[in-house]
Amino acid sequence: MRQNGTAGGTGGPSGIDCRFSSMTGYFAHSPKNGIAAQTYAAHIRGVLLLARRYAKEAGSYLVKDDMKFLRLIENVAAFHDLGKLDEENQKVLSGELSASVLPLNHVDAGAAYWLQDQHFSALTAAVIQAHHRGFPDFTAEQNKGDFIFRDAAIARLVDSKLSVYDDLHQRLIHDPICFTNCDEISSDRSVFLRMLLSCVVDADHTDTSHHYTKNQSKDEQIQLQPDKRLKQVNQYIEQLKKTSDAGERNRLRELMYVACRDSLVFAKISSCDSPVGTGKTLAILAHLLVLAQKRGLRRIFVIQPFTHVIEQTVETYREILTLPGENPEEVVAELHHRADFENENIRHLTALWQAPIVVTTAVAFFETLASDSPAALRRLHELPGSAIFVDESHAALPAALLPMAWKWMKVLANEWNCYWVLASGSLSRFWTIKAIAGDQLNFEVPEIVDANLRKQLAIYERQRVVYRYDPKAKSTAELVEWISSVPGPRLVIMNTIDSAAFLAHQLAKTCGRTKVEHLSKSLKSEDREATLRKVRLRLENKADCDWTLVATSCIEAGVDLSFRIGFHELSSLASLLQIAGRINREGLLERAEVWTFTIAEDGMLKQNPGLKQAGEVLKHYFEKGQVISPELTTQAIADEIALYGLNSKYKNILTNETLQNFVSVERDFKVIESNTNVALVDKEWVSKLSGGDLNWHELQKVSVEISKYKLNHFKISKIIDDLYYWNLGYDDFLGYMAGVIKQKEAQTEFKNLK
Known part of the structure; x- marks a missing residue:
């Protein structure tokens, strides 16, 4: 419901103008830690300047509605803090009074301004309302009737003062903003709104942090320069060829690199099903640099399933991609967990997507797309016009979240000029499954590697490992005895952090600390890196054989390690195939073994309920003697959905996204269920x-x-x-x-x- 009012007038309730005019200044942020208060005019102008810049950068990749995108952002930026001009709020902001929160919710006035008939814009009001607390569920908001996008508790009071706020604002800012007829957009509404909020929140937080000297200046962002970085990747590959041993695996790696780099792809989403150990991380990077140059893309995202994989990839990328005079950490950003903080005192800890190459986890990336939180969405406007490489895509998301993620991928590709590569050694072509893709099964996702080379790679892969299954559930003591009885080095993958740590602890007690290493997210980043370095050194020492690495699934993908034998707690087929990629990686042994087992919960060994359904599908394949191969991966997801269906909660995510029920989408779209x-x-x-x-x-x-x-x-x-x-x-x-x-x-x- 539109609100009536008299915005632009100079009058107001008796006495208010007098109190305002007696003040020496109007402020947006109060004095703190010896730093003077920031004036309202300085803040609004600063936010407008930054917001316009971000809007133009992101909007240049928007296929439609680019001018409306810019105008809406200007609307929000100009009026987002209008309520701070209230006389009671000014007493706190000026430093006259001390308070942890402002007396009057300052967000409501800006929303009220844009809900008036003479310049109605519901989208502007919605973003202003959300710029601190995040977007609400729009279904619930619509049920508020006349108070939609308003704070009902103070709405009438704010309405009575609105013309005074407006008059002060116009006199202070001198930048007339009143763009109407911007609400009718043809772009996907939910993604569009998140992008709007992203630009404004980043501008707001950045300007505020500048004032309080927490400098996050973006004036000198490093550019992608794909041609120069591609040249360095090519040089690195040439050096590898000179130092690598001759052999079938290295010959295939060279073919893989050239095939990816020179692939002629015209689609907006493509795929690559190259087996593990074929060098796809660098090959696809070269492919993305070529595409970035051809399509004018500004950034490359590498999305990986696990934190430690990021660390290995980042180390390699920084070595190869950094140009002379650049800081490697500014060229390749390494983002582990989201680390999003609303508190003004620690906002500077928020991880932003500003580097030309961003390496992050599937959790951090996709949960940002699902977010309604200003702190998380702050980085989103950096995404349009990017090349996005989802490495080990089989492990990126649970099947239940793929329908929503697939929709976002298509929206970002079709409307925001993003280019996607979905790659894995055990690629699931989920877009061919009706329960995930819906009626759009004809969406083209071409391969970037031709069929002949893929066939050569697959033949080599089948000669490397043999899959075994032991159906008897094992206790901790039985696992320790079984694992330590076979020749090593050995790799054991457990389904929970608790189980991995406890098994490693018991192996150390039984066999000695020198006979076991442990790797999981219970370790901080620098200790995971140190453990990986130690594991690599031990693997290089061929005389050091009698030891075990116990890990969680974080070791499954993207890590160049090779063990003699593998043990895999029953989970998904894709997980098993990835673990096999860490066994006999160079093919030096004849068909090394990978065992799948189940646990008997005792003490701290814990089953992961989230993997039960996928595990049952794999168990069924073993019991009926199915040949385990990457070709089964898509079928395994289809079988899991056929047997168990999609939880109604996940079905509702798509509906809630369409209805702009942002809180519900963020609540239900959890890549990892445990918060x-x-x-x-x-x-x-x-x-x-x-x-x-x-x-x-x-x-x-x-x-x-x-x-x-x-x-x-x-x-x-x-x-x-x-x-x-x-x-x-x-x-x-x-x-x-x-x-x-x-x-x-x-x-x-x-x-x-x-």
Whole structure:
């Protein structure tokens, strides 16, 4: 319902003008830590300047509605803080009074302004309302009737003062903004709204941080320069050829690189099903650089399923892609967990997508697309006009989330000029499954590698490993005995962080610490990197055979490691195929074994309920003697959906996205069901944070993600917002699970004493 009013008038309720005119200035942010208050005029002009820039950058890739996109952003930027001009708010903002929150919700006035008949724009009002708290569910918002996109508790009070706010605003800003008829758009409405909010929030946060000297200037962003970086990749590959051994695997890798780099692709989404160990990470990078040059793309995203894979990829990319005089960390951004914070004091820790090459996880990437949070959406406007490589795409998302993700992929490709490559050694062509793609089964997703080369690669892959299955559920003691009895080096993959850490702990107690390594997200980034370096050195030492690496699925994809034998706790077919890629990787052994097993829950061995259905499908294939191969991957997803269907919650995501029910979409689109928070594990870094000496690059290296259940169960203290300090104990072998295991063992001993 449109609101009536008299915006633009100079009058107002008796006495208000007098109080306003007696003030010496009007402020948007209060004085803090010795820094003067920021004036309202300076902030609005600063946000307008930045928002226009972001809108033009992102909007240049928008196929339709580009001018409406710019105008709507100008509308929001100009009036987003209109309510701060209220006399009670000014007392706090000027520093006259001290308060943790403003007396009057300052967001409501801007929304009210754009809901008036004379310049009605519901989209502008919606984004203004959302710029601090995020988008609501629009279905619920519509049920508010006359108070849609308004704060009903203060709406009438704000309406009575609106003309005064408007008059002050016009006198302070001198930048007449009143663009109407911008609400009718042909682009996907939900993605369009998120992009609008992204530009404005980033401008708002950036201008504010500049004022308080937390400098995040974007004036000198490094450009992609795909031609120059491609030249360096080519040179790197030529050097590899000179130092590599002659052999079938390396010959195929060379063919793979050339095929990807020189592929003539005209589609907006393509695929690559190259087996593991064929060098697709660099081959597809070269392909993306060529496409970026041809299509005028500004950024490359590499989406990987697991954190440690990012670390290996980033190390290689920085070595190859950094041009003379550049800072490698600014060329290739390494984003582990989302680390999004609303609190103004730690906003500078928010990880943004500003580098020319961004390497991040599927969780961080896709949950950003699903978000209604301003802190998370702040980075989204950097995505249009990008090449996006979803590496090991089979592991990126659970099947239930693929319908929504597929829609976003098509929207970003068709409307925002993004180019996608979906790649995996066990590629699932989910877009050919009706339950996922719906009625659009004819969407073209061509291969970037020709059929003949793919056939050669597949033949080599089938000669490398043999798959075995042991149906008897095994206890911890049985697993330790079985694993340690076979020649190594051995790789064991468990389905939960708890199980991996506990099994590693028990192997160390039974066989000795030198006989076991452990890798999972219970370790902070720098310790995962150190563990990987140690594992590589041990694998290079052919005399060092009697040891085991126990890991979670984080080791499945994208890591160039090769073990003699593999053990895989029953989960998905795609997971098994990826683990096989870490066994006999160079084909030096004749058909090495990969065993699949199940666990008997005892002590801290825990099954992962999220993998039960996919595991049942794989178990069925073993029981009926099905030949395990990458060709089965798409069928496995189709079989899982046929047997178990798609949970109604996930079916509703598409409906809620269409209805702009943003809260519901964010709530239900969870790549990993267990909610986690970021936790520091070193007290020294807690002190640095409180002193403002910790940036988001450092935060990623010295923190871990821990489930909210564990944080609550162990009563872990919160530092600020959703950032915690883990005080139960941490070591570089088991990570934060060292503290959990110590607690559990102490509880067991206490029970035994009783």
